Amino acid sequence: MRLEPGMQLPDFELVDDTGTTRSSGEFAGHGLVVYFYPKAFTPGCTTEACDFRDSHERFQAAGYEVLGVSPDSFERLAEFRAEHSLPFSLLSDPDHTMSDAFGAWGTKKNYGREYKGIIRSTIVANAAGIIEHAWYNVRAKAHADRVARDVLAGGA
Numbered sequence: 135m136r137l138e139p140g141m142q143l144p145d146f147e148l149v150d151d152t153g154t155t156r157s158s159g160e161f162a163g164h165g166l167v168v169y170f171y172p173k174a175f176t177p178g179c180t181t182e183a184c185d186f187r188d189s190h191e192r193f194q195a196a197g198y199e200v201l202g203v204s205p206d207s208f209e210r211l212a213e214f215r216a217e218h219s220l221p222f223s224l225l226s227d228p229d230h231t232m233s234d235a236f237g238a239w240g241t242k243k244n245y246g247r248e249y250k251g252i253i254r255s256t257i258v259a260n261a262a263g264i265i266e267h268a269w270y271n272v273r274a275k276a277h278a279d280r281v282a283r284d285v286l287a288g289g290a
Contacts, residue, residue: 146231169278187222198285203232254277
C-alpha cells in the first residue's frame with residue numbers, strides 16, 4: 135500500500151550504517167525525509183544520495199532530518215556514507231520490512247524482466263508524523279532538488 139499525504143507515518147526500527155538500531159520514535163518532534171533507493175554505489179543511487187547530501191543543510195534548517203533506506207548491509211552502507219561524505223544516516227532494510235510498510239517495495243520491470251525490489255521513493259512527514267508528500271517511481275537525478283523545493287516551500 136502506498137502512503138499518501140494526511141496518513142500517519144508508519145513506525146520503523148532498523149539498523150543504521152553504524153550498526154545502531156534506529157526507530158521512528160527517536161525522530162518525534164522533527165520533520166522527516168525518508169528516501170528509498172535500490173543499491174549503494176550504483177550510479178543513480180550515488181547521484182541521489184549526493185543530491186540529498188547537498189540539500190541536507192536546507193532540510194535541517196527547516197526542521198527535517200534525512201534518512202536513506204536500502205536493502206544493503208549496514209557495513210556496505212557505512213562504506214557508501216564515508217565515501218560520499220553523507221551527513222545523514224542510512225538504514226539497512228534487507229528484509230524490506232520498512233520498504234513494505236512505506237509502499238516502496240514491489241514489482242519492477244527492467245528490460246522486459248519483472249522482479250521484486252525497492253521502488254525509488256521519497257516520503258516526507260512533518261514533526262507530528264503526518265505525511266506531507268509521497269513520491270514513488272522517481273528518477274534519481276534532480277529528485278532531491280524537487281523534494282527540497284516542494285517541502286521547503288511549505289515550511290516545517
